Amino acid sequence: MVKEMLTGNSAAAWGARLSEVDYIPAFPITPQTEIIEVISQWINDGEMNAKFTNMDSEHSMITAAGTAAATGARVFSATSSQGLLYGYEMLYNVTGWRVPLVLVNVSRGLSAPITLEPDHNDVLSARDSGFIQIHAETCQEILDTILMAYRIAEDERVLLPVLINMDGFYLSFTREPVEVPGKDEVSKFLPEYNPKHAFFKASNPMSQGVAVLGGSAYSYFKYQMHLASLNVLTVHDEVAGEFKRIFGRSYSAIEAFKIDDAEYVIIMSNSFTIKGKAAVNKFREKGLKAGLLRLRLIRPFPSNELKTLLKGKKAVAVIDQNISPGSGGILSKDVTTALYHEPDRPEVILSFIGGLGGKDISHAEFNHIVEEMEKSIETGIVPETQLLYTKNDLDQINNLLNIAGKTLEELRN
Amino acid sequence: MKNSTNEMIKRVRFHGRGGQGMKTASRIVGTASFLEGFFVQDCPLYGAERRGAPMVAFTRLSKEPILERGLIVSPDINIIADETLLGDKNANVFQGIWEGTVTIVNTHYPASHVRNVHGIVGEIVTLDVTEIALNVIGESVLSSTAAAVVCKLTGVISESSLEKAVTRELSSINLKKETIQKNVQAALICFDRIPEAHPHYFEPIKEDKKDEIVKLEYADACLGSPSVYAKGSTKLKKTGNWRLFRPVIDHEKCSRCYTCFVYCPHSCISIDGDGYPQIDYDNCKGCLTCFYECPKKVISKDREVKAW
Amino acid sequence: MSMKNAAYKKFKDISREEHISPGTALCTGCGGLLALRLAYKVLGENVVIVNAAGCFTLLSVYPYSPFSSSWMYTAMACAPAGAQGIRDALDILIKKGKLKSEENLKVVVLTGDGAANDIGLQSTSAAIYRGLDFYYFCYDNEAYSNTGFQMSSATPYGSRTATSLPGEINPQGTVQRKKDLFEIWRAHKPPYLATVSPSHPVDLSNKFEKASKFEGPKLFIALSPCPPGWSFDASNSVNIARLAVQTGIWPLKEAVYGEVKHTVIPKFKPVEEYLRTQNRYDHLFNPVKQVDVIDNIKKDVEQYWERYLDS
Numbered sequence A: 001m002v003k004e005m006l007t008g009n010s011a012a013a014w015g016a017r018l019s020e021v022d023y024i025p026a027f028p029i030t031p032q033t034e035i036i037e038v039i040s041q042w043i044n045d046g047e048m049n050a051k052f053t054n055m056d057s058e059h060s061m062i063t064a065a066g067t068a069a070a071t072g073a074r075v076f077s078a079t080s081s082q083g084l085l086y087g088y089e090m091l092y093n094v095t096g097w098r099v100p101l102v103l104v105n106v107s108r109g110l111s112a113p114i115t116l117e118p119d120h121n122d123v124l125s126a127r128d129s130g131f132i133q134i135h136a137e138t139c140q141e142i143l144d145t146i147l148m149a150y151r152i153a154e155d156e157r158v159l160l161p162v163l164i165n166m167d168g169f170y171l172s173f174t175r176e177p178v179e180v181p182g183k184d185e186v187s188k189f190l191p192e193y194n195p196k197h198a199f200f201k202a203s204n205p206m207s208q209g210v211a212v213l214g215g216s217a218y219s220y221f222k223y224q225m226h227l228a229s230l231n232v233l234t235v236h237d238e239v240a241g242e243f244k245r246i247f248g249r250s251y252s253a254i255e256a257f258k259i260d261d262a263e264y265v266i267i268m269s270n271s272f273t274i275k276g277k278a279a280v281n282k283f284r285e286k287g288l289k290a291g292l293l294r295l296r297l298i299r300p301f302p303s304n305e306l307k308t309l310l311k312g313k314k315a316v317a318v319i320d321q322n323i324s325p326g327s328g329g330i331l332s333k334d335v336t337t338a339l340y341h342e343p344d345r346p347e348v349i350l351s352f353i354g355g356l357g358g359k360d361i362s363h364a365e366f367n368h369i370v371e372e373m374e375k376s377i378e379t380g381i382v383p384e385t386q387l388l389y390t391k392n393d394l395d396q397i398n399n400l401l402n403i404a405g406k407t408l409e410e411l412r413n
Numbered sequence B: 001m002k003n004s005t006n007e008m009i010k011r012v013r014f015h016g017r018g019g020q021g022m023k024t025a026s027r028i029v030g031t032a033s034f035l036e037g038f039f040v041q042d043c044p045l046y047g048a049e050r051r052g053a054p055m056v057a058f059t060r061l062s063k064e065p066i067l068e069r070g071l072i073v074s075p076d077i078n079i080i081a082d083e084t085l086l087g088d089k090n091a092n093v094f095q096g097i098w099e100g101t102v103t104i105v106n107t108h109y110p111a112s113h114v115r116n117v118h119g120i121v122g123e124i125v126t127l128d129v130t131e132i133a134l135n136v137i138g139e140s141v142l143s144s145t146a147a148a149v150v151c152k153l154t155g156v157i158s159e160s161s162l163e164k165a166v167t168r169e170l171s172s173i174n175l176k177k178e179t180i181q182k183n184v185q186a187a188l189i190c191f192d193r194i195p196e197a198h199p200h201y202f203e204p205i206k207e208d209k210k211d212e213i214v215k216l217e218y219a220d221a222c223l224g225s226p227s228v229y230a231k232g233s234t235k236l237k238k239t240g241n242w243r244l245f246r247p248v249i250d251h252e253k254c255s256r257c258y259t260c261f262v263y264c265p266h267s268c269i270s271i272d273g274d275g276y277p278q279i280d281y282d283n284c285k286g287c288l289t290c291f292y293e294c295p296k297k298v299i300s301k302d303r304e305v306k307a308w
Numbered sequence C: 001m002s003m004k005n006a007a008y009k010k011f012k013d014i015s016r017e018e019h020i021s022p023g024t025a026l027c028t029g030c031g032g033l034l035a036l037r038l039a040y041k042v043l044g045e046n047v048v049i050v051n052a053a054g055c056f057t058l059l060s061v062y063p064y065s066p067f068s069s070s071w072m073y074t075a076m077a078c079a080p081a082g083a084q085g086i087r088d089a090l091d092i093l094i095k096k097g098k099l100k101s102e103e104n105l106k107v108v109v110l111t112g113d114g115a116a117n118d119i120g121l122q123s124t125s126a127a128i129y130r131g132l133d134f135y136y137f138c139y140d141n142e143a144y145s146n147t148g149f150q151m152s153s154a155t156p157y158g159s160r161t162a163t164s165l166p167g168e169i170n171p172q173g174t175v176q177r178k179k180d181l182f183e184i185w186r187a188h189k190p191p192y193l194a195t196v197s198p199s200h201p202v203d204l205s206n207k208f209e210k211a212s213k214f215e216g217p218k219l220f221i222a223l224s225p226c227p228p229g230w231s232f233d234a235s236n237s238v239n240i241a242r243l244a245v246q247t248g249i250w251p252l253k254e255a256v257y258g259e260v261k262h263t264v265i266p267k268f269k270p271v272e273e274y275l276r277t278q279n280r281y282d283h284l285f286n287p288v289k290q291v292d293v294i295d296n297i298k299k300d301v302e303q304y305w306e307r308y309l310d311s
Ligand code: SF4
Pocket: B247, B263, B264, B265, B266, B267, B268, B269, B279, B280, B283, B284, B285, B286, B287, B288, B289, B290, B291
């Protein structure tokens, strides 16, 4: 085991390398490209025994990833944002084929307007596809999650692909110390993939992805994917347990930060969680019993764990780094649904949208969140979903509008 | 005659094979009912199958707004436009029929024979619609003739609405004027040959059979994914009943040239130990490519009338 | 291809083994199915077909399969990418010793003309460009027939489809010329490229046999008379395919690394004889004959062959 300064992208590449993947179909997109560059280099230098193919689009890339997995290979690939959407059709195909591959998404806000910094509309658009989704907070976690993801995906109780999310720039281009496990340790943890259900070989012909007609058959296969996904709740904990035994680092479906005695709980995901943790520390200094949960496993959604963690809490605020126009934040619905029937549920659940397109979430915004939670408890009135947007932000946009020749006064006249 | 006011809706189910015109038939009945001032719905159900495979279409007509959609599980009028479907389990032509259902079978057999062989409940009406279509229209397209039979049996659709509906629907699929005229003529013949509506036609529908909700358990991915491990299993589908005509090889005169074997699109001709072609009648779809291509002209075609 | 050293000389040379069982859901008399059946006889059973959305998707509908070999349905645009994934996976698994080399398969893309000419053109071009070792079998029924026969860019000028109906504004029906997929593919200089017709089984078999000697893309466009779409009696597929060849409408040719050779020089029967067999051309003859449109079709055929017969 060595410790090295790695970007999130390099950590992802290491995850693929240590998992001894057989195949990487690739297509570049910022901010993911470094992952496939690094892997391509390793293969060319003979450091990695795998096949690398430059594809012509993400649609083709995800197709090739899926069919290679259906042939029996261990497959890795990576994409981002528009790329994920361009291949979207194939996400549903790959899950329907029940093939275990790992796809890393490096989050980036969706066009239009086109942008480079992260939010999670891209990855959450795939939340109903059947992909297992795990969202990472640190570069170390990316590497570790890839190793765990193959164990989970290839488990007979699962056999679904995994989508691992990291934030563009905040992780993808950020270096921090990462422990790179040795080959021997990894081979103790992750055995070879040996599919019993889906492969192509001359001695044993089979037809895969066959058309199905009639609702009974279709419902059956679709619901099997749901059951397989639910199995991950158990499988993830087993795998995480073994991961801890071998590598010493521990992961759970939901990361709890200062939650035990907390009364006010903020729920977040991905790399911005670190800002939330800092805010919690500040609130605690002032004597407020604040805590934080980071949703790590997004699909399947760990409802039971969430219920337990939030039992008896006063107030919960979900910060969604995504927006479903006309509805609000996506994850706040999952959280609220999970808690509705709990007798001991938090008194109020507030929903906030923040960090869209990589916009900072400042301490002023966290302050506002806590104030709103307190106010709701006092009045019993829970506000509609709110956008975390400051006076500063408004000044900035006004300035931009001005330069764009869209001065508000002029337009009003 | 029993008054039909306690059941305001009539449900018609059409069984045929792709290409026989059952979708159009359902539309002709739909349009004719519409012209009579009813609330109407008509729709086809497309399966995977192309021309020649079993298909269904539906028409609902009612004096009140229709609070149903989609499949008709229990029809009041059930028309089986292709008699070979009677023996085809996949086609499921008897689904949900009950004492109040009138089943119409396009066959030259009398109704009593159909009842004896298939034990169908409810009324049975038979008519060799194909014969009428072949004679009057010149091909076995059954849209207007089948529709006419149904229109008559409803007892609430007039000859003139039928005529208008046939013209309207066939024009909309770009048929030529003279073809449409022949269709109208054939339709009127069928309308004439079918007896008046029977009193039991409009009895209220019986309760749906009891069913219960089950809990699906996780199945191993071998079972839980839509893959097929069996080889060549489409043979089990026995597409032989798609045939309207049966190709018959006169082996005495056959020169063993292999032409029919090479050209059969459906892999239904094999060569036996003596070099003679043999037809797999379980599966031969009756495309008649072999009949057409045989250079010696020693393959004949027989109309399939005894499909069961 | 000279007949002398060809592997197939007569019908009796054609394999008796069937790799597509009867009982599929495809139309009675489907010309494309016949072409595929004949091709399969040469390919043998160690094959995995990678299929794109189209009529032939219905070859395998759960829980049935007509094949003696393997099959994968992908989606409409990406069968060649699917083939890439399977080929790459087989190669690396064999290289790593995870799969015995006897388990290897030929990878065959199977798509209609819509996928080949329109939505899947990019992924096809990319697969050819990458030199993927695969076969591409395009059944060209000259329209989107699985959805009820709408116009594709392979639909011929002057024919009727459900979305290019002859009418007041365009009495000829389809206004555009058929896209020249052969030339588009040829521009990539693949090792082997050919057109085939189910009416010419010996020519077809020899081409698949010849293709098997090459590594890399081996591409086929099969004329696929479609009884419901082209509107003719199901017994006529072979006859119509034959007429397409004999009139010069469907040139039978091959290109090795881009060098074109015609394998059958037609007798140049009158083009009208071909058009009259199918109701999709009926509006060119009834109620009044559209002489100009028919002449244009003739001229296209003449010009095509002038170019080739001169050189
Ligand atoms: S009619 Fe002849 S060519 Fe057609 S399926 Fe039957 S045997 Fe084959």
